[in-house]
Amino acid sequence: MNIVVCVKYVPDATADRSFDSSDSTVDREGVDGLLSELDEYAVEQALLAAEDGDGEVTVLTVGPADAADAVRKALQMGADKGVHVEDDDIAGSDAVATSLILAKALGTLEYDLVFFGMSSTDGTMGVVPTMVAERLGLPAVTYGSEITVDGSTVTVRRDGDVATETITATAPAVVSVTDQSGEPRYPSFKGIMAAKKKPVEDLTLSDLGIDASEVGLGAAWTKVLSFAPRPPRSAGEIVTDEGDGGTKLAEFLASKKFV
Amino acid sequence: MSTAFAESEERRDLRKAVAELGRKYGRDYFNAAYREGRKTTELWEEAGKLGYLGVAVPEEYGGGGGEIGDLAAVCEELAAAGCPLLLMVVSPAIVGTIIAQYGTDEQKQRWLPGLADGTSTFAFSITEPDAGSNSHKITTTAYRQEDGGWRLSGGKTFISGVDEASQVLVVARTEDHKTGNLKPALFLVPTDAPGFTWQEIPMGIVSPEKQFTLFFDDVVLPSDALIGSEDAGIEQLFAGLNPERIMAASFATGTARLALELATEYAKTRQVWKAPIGAHQAVAHPLAQTHIEIELARLMTQKAAALYAAGDHMGAGEAANMAKYAAGEVVCAAVDRAIQTHGGNGLAEEYGLVQMLAGSRLSRIAPVSREMVLNFVAQFSLGLPKSY
Numbered sequence: 001m002n003i004v005v006c007v008k009y010v011p012d013a014t015a016d017r018s019f020d021s022s023d024s025t026v027d028r029e030g031v032d033g034l035l036s037e038l039d040e041y042a043v044e045q046a047l048l049a050a051e052d053g054d055g056e057v058t059v060l061t062v063g064p065a066d067a068a069d070a071v072r073k074a075l076q077m078g079a080d081k082g083v084h085v086e087d088d089d090i091a092g093s094d095a096v097a098t099s100l101i102l103a104k105a106l107g108t109l110e111y112d113l114v115f116f117g118m119s120s121t122d123g124t125m126g127v128v129p130t131m132v133a134e135r136l137g138l139p140a141v142t143y144g145s146e147i148t149v150d151g152s153t154v155t156v157r158r159d160g161d162v163a164t165e166t167i168t169a170t171a172p173a174v175v176s177v178t179d180q181s182g183e184p185r186y187p188s189f190k191g192i193m194a195a196k197k198k199p200v201e202d203l204t205l206s207d208l209g210i211d212a213s214e215v216g217l218g219a220a221w222t223k224v225l226s227f228a229p230r231p232p233r234s235a236g237e238i239v240t241d242e243g244d245g246g247t248k249l250a251e252f253l254a255s256k257k258f259v
Numbered sequence: 260m261s262t263a264f265a266e267s268e269e270r271r272d273l274r275k276a277v278a279e280l281g282r283k284y285g286r287d288y289f290n291a292a293y294r295e296g297r298k299t300t301e302l303w304e305e306a307g308k309l310g311y312l313g314v315a316v317p318e319e320y321g322g323g324g325g326e327i328g329d330l331a332a333v334c335e336e337l338a339a340a341g342c343p344l345l346l347m348v349v350s351p352a353i354v355g356t357i358i359a360q361y362g363t364d365e366q367k368q369r370w371l372p373g374l375a376d377g378t379s380t381f382a383f384s385i386t387e388p389d390a391g392s393n394s395h396k397i398t399t400t401a402y403r404q405e406d407g408g409w410r411l412s413g414g415k416t417f418i419s420g421v422d423e424a425s426q427v428l429v430v431a432r433t434e435d436h437k438t439g440n441l442k443p444a445l446f447l448v449p450t451d452a453p454g455f456t457w458q459e460i461p462m463g464i465v466s467p468e469k470q471f472t473l474f475f476d477d478v479v480l481p482s483d484a485l486i487g488s489e490d491a492g493i494e495q496l497f498a499g500l501n502p503e504r505i506m507a508a509s510f511a512t513g514t515a516r517l518a519l520e521l522a523t524e525y526a527k528t529r530q531v532w533k534a535p536i537g538a539h540q541a542v543a544h545p546l547a548q549t550h551i552e553i554e555l556a557r558l559m560t561q562k563a564a565a566l567y568a569a570g571d572h573m574g575a576g577e578a579a580n581m582a583k584y585a586a587g588e589v590v591c592a593a594v595d596r597a598i599q600t601h602g603g604n605g606l607a608e609e610y611g612l613v614q615m616l617a618g619s620r621l622s623r624i625a626p627v628s629r630e631m632v633l634n635f636v637a638q639f640s641l642g643l644p645k646s647y
Contacts (some may be wrong), residue, residue, distance in 0.1 A: 045346060072272070073272075097267065186276050186309055187276045188310045189313075189314045189329070192272050
């Protein structure tokens with residue numbers, strides 16, 4: 001079973017993230033980047049699925065030079081090799097363009113399953129897995145919280161608001177996993193040391209036969225017109241108890257539809 | 260000749276991975292373990308499984324094959340995340356180093372795999388009540404038995420983590436060298452050996468790791484309890500003490516980083532007049548000073564670790580002592596300034612600083628006191644006359 005995990009290099013979600021004022025794209029300068037935490041779950045599930053067989057786990061990313069850090073982290077966790085698509089013309093790409101690059105890159109790889117995290121921690125759209133599946137003509141099973149691979153069949157449990165579905169698909173297929181699928185492992189010291197010897201292939205747009213006009217900020221289907229920092233939290237309302245404190249609290253909760 | 264002042268990518272990645280693990284537990288976990296009389300077993304076991312405790316154990320015995328600087332990075336990052344593990348200073352650093360360098364093949368096979376994955380924990384005992392910093396006054400003595408084994412008699416004090424350890428490495432004398440300058444012999448004593456008892460010393464330090472007074476009442480040991488050679492004792496002992504100082508320095512700088520982080524965050528957000536208190540130089544400058552002093556102490560710690568890895572033990576000894584001195588001073592200053600930054604909140608349990616107060620002073624006293632380091636530097640670095 002060969003598995004490709006598609007991962008994204010994102011600004012640390014625990015830091016003060018912002019946009020770049022020059023082109024309204026994500027500001028990568030002000031905040032340290034890392035492997036999207038939600039993608040760590042996909043790496044974990046891929047490693048578990050590949051553990052029993054003799055297949056390989058390949059980690060694939062599209063991103064700037066520093067995105068190599070995200071690939072390295074996945075290799076430290078145990079993935080076998082990496083592929084990094086990097087090209088200046090990719091900057092500012094939207095989900096549609098990203099899915100094109102990923103699909104083309106997947107075309108150069110051998111795989112049975114393609115794993116994704118449920119969404120990125122920066123864009124948080126969660127549409128890329130389905131777009132890639134559509135481009136490749138593969139079944140997509142998304143938001144899996146339990147993934148079982150048996151032979152060429154993958155069984156996925158999806159926990160929805162009103163029902164839990166169990167869906168099976170036959171490889172090749174695209175699977176995205178949630179943060180309920182199981183805690184991702186930490187890189188062991190041996191994993192950290194081994195990662196530097198694992199192969200990482202660097203690809204450009206021309207390697208994939210993609211014209212620069214198809215991707216990047218200029219080709220994006222949406223445009224960020226403006227952005228503003230979230231306003232600071234306003235001071236809370238203090239209820240003075242004049243014998244009717246309970247009623248006032250209940251009124252407040254009712255006004256917010258809590259009760 | 261050039262020297263790299265940046266750590267290798269692997270060590271930086273190790274720091275990130277350990278910091279992430281440390282955050283999963285954090286100081287709430289550490290303080291709760293202390294309050295509830297538990298140990299930090301879950302963290303120890305998970306760090307062991309990931310190979311973080313055994314980074315410096317040779318690969319052939321299941322370790323990571325790294326350096327003391329890697330182990331020090333692990334210790335520092337866990338401390339910075341609020342989980343300072345004192346037993347890391349003792350078990351993998353002192354005992355692990357001594358066994359790896361001087362143990363017989365059999366001793367290495369037997370003990371190093373457990374040190375590598377953290378499943379075995381070792382305490383280390385040198386300090387005695389009547390000897391203090393003067394190791395030459397150590398009186399714990401090993402008597403050779405007719406069957407080639409040993410009988411150990413004596414006592415130790417301020418020994419960390421004996422209740423968590425399976426073995427204690429004991430610095431003793433053999434009966435042939437009962438008096439005069441210390442000619443130590445090192446013995447591994449199982450904590451369940453008949454005749455070996457210990458008593459907890461109630462301490463004011465907030466840590467799940469405890470201190471003990473040990474009593475060896477004619478403890479009978481097999482011949483292979485002697486680690487390495489009877490004659491190479493002092494060399495073996497010193498082999499473990501440089502890593503101890505490097506680790507103690509990292510333990511302290513990690514804690515100092517945490518105190519500074521808490522103080523900085525508070526100074527940025529606490530506002531009672533028109534600007535956050537961090538806008539006032541009386542608050543900002545002590546924090547900036549702390550940052551500088553932490554970085555200086557870390558740099559000297561890294562230098563000591565690099566010299567040690569390069570086999571320059573004399574150079575490493577001087578640097579390790581200086582690093583331990585600087586780290587001990589800065590952790591005291593960092594916790595002190597962080598509390599002052601917080602005002603009354605600094606002494607409230609909720610803010611997590613008051614719990615660090617007594618522990619920060621430990622770094623100025625142990626494993627070697629500030630005064631003994633200054634004696635060492637005065638005598639060996641400056642050539643001043645010996646005062647004692």
